[in-house]
Amino acid sequence: MKMAASATEDHKAPRTERGRKTLRKLLDAAAGEFGDHGFHEASISSITRRAGVALGTFYTYFDSKDEIFRALVADMSEAVKFAAREAIRPDMQALEIERAALEAFLQFAGDHKEVYRIIDEAEFVDPDSYRSHYETVGTRIVERLQRGGQDGAMRGDLGEIEAWSLMGMNVFLGLRYAIWRREGDPGPKEVARVANRFLRKGIEG
Amino acid sequence: MKMAASATEDHKAPRTERGRKTLRKLLDAAAGEFGDHGFHEASISSITRRAGVALGTFYTYFDSKDEIFRALVADMSEAVKFAAREAIRPDMQALEIERAALEAFLQFAGDHKEVYRIIDEAEFVDPDSYRSHYETVGTRIVERLQRGGQDGAMRGDLGEIEAWSLMGMNVFLGLRYAIWRREGDPGPKEVARVANRFLRKGIEG
Numbered sequence: 055m056k057m058a059a060s061a062t063e064d065h066k067a068p069r070t071e072r073g074r075k076t077l078r079k080l081l082d083a084a085a086g087e088f089g090d091h092g093f094h095e096a097s098i099s100s101i102t103r104r105a106g107v108a109l110g111t112f113y114t115y116f117d118s119k120d121e122i123f124r125a126l127v128a129d130m131s132e133a134v135k136f137a138a139r140e141a142i143r144p145d146m147q148a149l150e151i152e153r154a155a156l157e158a159f160l161q162f163a164g165d166h167k168e169v170y171r172i173i174d175e176a177e178f179v180d181p182d183s184y185r186s187h188y189e190t191v192g193t194r195i196v197e198r199l200q201r202g203g204q205d206g207a208m209r210g211d212l213g214e215i216e217a218w219s220l221m222g223m224n225v226f227l228g229l230r231y232a233i234w235r236r237e238g239d240p241g242p243k244e245v246a247r248v249a250n251r252f253l254r255k256g257i258e259g
Numbered sequence: 260m261k262m263a264a265s266a267t268e269d270h271k272a273p274r275t276e277r278g279r280k281t282l283r284k285l286l287d288a289a290a291g292e293f294g295d296h297g298f299h300e301a302s303i304s305s306i307t308r309r310a311g312v313a314l315g316t317f318y319t320y321f322d323s324k325d326e327i328f329r330a331l332v333a334d335m336s337e338a339v340k341f342a343a344r345e346a347i348r349p350d351m352q353a354l355e356i357e358r359a360a361l362e363a364f365l366q367f368a369g370d371h372k373e374v375y376r377i378i379d380e381a382e383f384v385d386p387d388s389y390r391s392h393y394e395t396v397g398t399r400i401v402e403r404l405q406r407g408g409q410d411g412a413m414r415g416d417l418g419e420i421e422a423w424s425l426m427g428m429n430v431f432l433g434l435r436y437a438i439w440r441r442e443g444d445p446g447p448k449e450v451a452r453v454a455n456r457f458l459r460k461g462i463e464g
Contacts, residue, residue: 092383094299149463177379178297185439192435199462206464215445215453216462218435219428226427227420230397234390240420248420256461257404257421258354259413 066115077115079105084126089168093123093179120180127176127183130169131190137162148202153250156224160242163232170233192217223249271320282320284310289331294373298328298384325385332381332388335374336395342367353407358455361429365447368437375438397422428454 068074083105087096098119102109116122141158142151163169176184195217202208231245240248273279288310292301303324307314321327346363347356368374381389400422407413436450445453 171382174379174382177376178383188431188434202462203464208462208464210464212462214435215432215450216457218431219454219457222427222429222431222434223424224427225431226393226423229393229427230419230423245420249424252421252424252461254461254463256457256459257407257413257417258459259408259411259415 068115073114076105076107076111079107080112080115080122081126081129084122085130085166085168085172088123088126088172088175092171093119093175098122123172123176124180124183127173127180127187130166130172131187133166134159134162134169135191135194148198148205148207149250149254151198152220152253153246156227156249157242157246159224160228160232160245163228164235164242167233170229188221191221195220220253223253273320281310281312281316284312285317285320285327286331286334289327290335290371290373290377293328293331293377293380297376298324298380303327328377328381329385329388332378332385332392335371335377336392338371339364339367339374340396340399353403353410353412354455354459356403357425357458358451361432361454362447362451364429365433365437365450368433369440369447372438375434393426396426400425425458428458 068077080101083101083103084096086104087101091100096119098112099109101122102112112122116125137158138155141154143154146154173184173187176187192214196214199208199212199217199220203210203212227245227249231239231242273282285306288306289301291309292306296305301324303317304314306327307317317327321330342363343360346359348359351359378389378392381392397419401419404413404417404422404425408415408417432450432454436444436447
């Protein structure tokens with residue numbers, strides 16, 4: 055599965071379909087290259103080789119390795135959001151949305167194991183992108199919790215503390231059950247089911 | 260607050276009190292140096308300068324920058340565990356233990372902001388330490404949940420999925436309310452109170 059196109063919206067955005075395809079190829083190649091080798095070992099020439107484009111083409115879209123890395127973090131943020139949204143149907147109730155979004159996220163992370171390494175490396179390569187990624191997701195979750203409170207499926211007094219708790223749950227379940235998956239582990243559907251029970255009812259006896 | 264002595268147990272462990280103090284100084288200096296500059300920019304000579312010991316002394320305890328980094332990750336894991344244990348009294352019920360441990364962790368992370376950067380950087384510098392840190396904490400939480408199930412304070416069917424959910428909550432609450440703390444944010448006590456309500460009852464309306 056390819057990631058949703060986006061990123062680099064404010065600079066050098068391609069205007070043609072062909073340009074958008076080349077940008078997509080560069081971002082996918084960068085995901086592979088940064089995922090395999092990390093930021094410091096990755097090179098622009100390896101990215102263009104993987105993408106099957108000329109080295110000079112890179113500079114039509116990006117000024118530097120830093121810039122494509124930043125664009126990739128934004129692109130992956132978008133792709134994660136897109137994967138979760140795809141799983142949601144309009145008739146779902148707020149807690150069912152959380153279950154479906156987590157299942158889709160676990161599936162996505164299993165199919166794109168590089169996503170953790172790249173977003174985590176942003177903490178060192180580009181701290182602003184790293185923080186902005188989580189703050190954006192956190193804000194989105196606060197909004198979902200508020201909608202859940204309005205329609206009665208969730209308590210009416212939820213806020214940022216619960217949103218960051220929920221985000222942390224999902225990130226760590228992805229780490230354990232997608233990235234560090236072991237033979238015999240429960241799959242995305244079962245992990246999302248158990249986590250959703252936790253989310254609904256808590257763990258009090 | 261200084262961290263609990265530990266780590267490097269299997270190699271070059273100091274046998275005298277003076278040796279233990281020097282090791283402690285080196286690990287505290289390493290926490291400052293890796294926390295400020297990251298692994299790649301940090302140097303052994305800066306660590307010994309911060310520790311106020313001769314360069315040669317370093318090699319009495321560690322063979323390389325990699326080795327002190329690994330020892331530091333293990334030491335910080337221990338220090339986090341120690342801070343949480345200090346907060347727990349023997350008469351506390353299982354869910355109250357979780358509240359007290361989270362409050363202590365948030366306090367600890369606020370006082371030792373470098374702990375996140377160093378453990379997170381282990382993902383790149385020493386992936387085995389990184390995974391082992393979280394797996395160890397996860398196993399410890401599974402045990403706490405099982406004890407909670409036995410004494411009736413928690414449901415009796417909790418396992419690894421709930422343990423990693425709880426660990427993710429705590430890590431992300433530390434990231435948001437200790438590391439990225441903002442003016443006017445709730446303090447450790449209030450964050451732990453709200454998170455504990457989530458943990459007990461969930462968010463269903």
